Amino acid sequence: MQRRLFNTAATLALACTATLGATAARAQADYPNQPVTIIVPFAPGGTTDVVGRALATSLTKQLKQSVIVENKPGAGGTLGVVDMQRAKPDGYRLTMVPVGVFRQPYVQKTQYDPIRDLTYIASFTAYDFILAVAADSPFKTVKDVVEYAKTHKEGVDYGTPGKFTGNQVAMALLGKAAGVPFTHVPYKGDSEAITALLGGHVKTMVSTNGILNFMETGKVRALAIAADKRPPAFANVPTFKEAGYDVVVPSPLGLAGPRGLPLPIVQKLDAAVKAALDDPEMQRVIKTYGIRTDYRDHQAYSEFARRNFEAEKTIVQSLNLND
Known part of the structure; x- marks a missing residue:
């Protein structure tokens, strides 16, 4: 009697397993159905x-x-x-x-x-990381930013779309290469950081490619890009390496x-x-x-x-x- 019960239970278990497997396979084959x-x-x-x-x-x-x-x-x-x-x-x-x-x-x-x-x-x-300033900024080059940070007590702040992003890494690498500190101001996204830059709340920012439209309309000026070579869309923007700083962030x-x-x-x-x-x-x-x-x-x-x-x-x- 016990052997028959065991065999029946085992058969049911195998049947359930097979059914679940078939159901999962159908769900994967039908994907996506919502x-x-x-x-x-x-x-x-x-x-x-x-x-x-x-x-x-x-x-x-x-x-x-x-x-x-x-x-x-x-x-x-x-x-x-x-x-x-x-x-x-x-x-x-x-x-x-x-x-x-x-x-x-x-x-x-x-x-x-x-x-x-x-x-x-x-x-x-x-996408790429671009150091940018407002069109009316006195900074024309990366060197201008570095020299200002060296000679002014308040230093240079920069906006990014968040802490620990590649944007922050790019500026941290610049700070290390140039031997100067920069003040990080994190926002929730590129759009907030760009708004802060245009409003004069930060002196610089490190943006991703969303800055391109603002460059084309003359609202911001790009100083450098953290790429190993100039991407076609940013052909007129020097790389940090061209400016003398080893900053490349893929x-x-x-x-x-x-x-x-x-x-x-x-x-x-x-x-x-x-x-x-x-x-x-x-x-x-x-x-x-x-x-x-x-x-x-x-x-x-x-x-x-x-x-x-x-x-x-x-x-x-x-x-x-x-x-």
């Missing part, structure tokens, strides 16, 4: 937000399902990653990943591990989901991201903001994440980002 949310970890109006919304529009076409954006600014662009710890690994809640997520665990206690807690899907663009932007995201869903999203880069609207936004395409598939992006997480440790150890 709206997908992408978290943009910065405030509306900045470069990351603009790119995120263009990507969501293009993915809507690729996936034949609505893709919506949810802004979660703060914590240096890492709140999307924190959110992934609570998200189900079903592909319906994703986040954009700025490189700051690999840096923050080295500068303060975080709720996440960027390797353990994320499934990397693809990177798609890269910044690819990617898409990730929670840990355990099934491979079929990852592959479907990866293919959709790659296709989205050829979408005319996505191309228009890339051109308008001077952003560079920087695609890596899910395998290459996962490997980049591992390498960059290790590299950030060295960068943080050489800089004091808590100032």
Whole structure:
């Protein structure tokens, strides 16, 4: 009797397992069958937000399902990653990943591990960091900024879209190279920092590509860009290295989901991201903001994440980002 009961229970368990497996397989095959949310970890109006919304529009076409954006600014662009710890690994809640997520665990206690807690899907663009001033500023070159900081007690302050961002790293690297301190003033996004610059609340700022429109309308002047060479959209802006300072800060932007995201869903999203880069609207936004395409598939992006997480440790150890 006991043997028959055991055999019956085992048979039922195997049947349940098979049913659950078949259900999961169908869910992955049918993905997506409801709206997908992408978290943009910065405030509306900045470069990351603009790119995120263009990507969501293009993915809507690729996936034949609505893709919506949810802004979660703060914590240096890492709140999307924190959110992934609570998200189900079903592909319906994703986040954009700025490189700051690999840096923050080295500068303060975080709720996440960027390797353990994320499934990397693809990177798609890269933006740059530009030191800019208002059009009426007396600063014409990076050297002007450095010399002022050396000779004036109040020094030079600069706005960024948040603490521990690549924007802050660029200025911290300049301070180290020039041997002068700068005062960091973090905001919730590029748009807030630009507003502060134009309002005279900060002397300088380090922006991403969203500054391009303000340059073209003559409201701001770009002094230097933290790239290894001048991007086409910023052909008239010298690199920091051309100005005599070794400041290069690469910044690819990617898409990730929670840990355990099934491979079929990852592959479907990866293919959709790659296709989205050829979408005319996505191309228009890339051109308008001077952003560079920087695609890596899910395998290459996962490997980049591992390498960059290790590299950030060295960068943080050489800089004091808590100032």
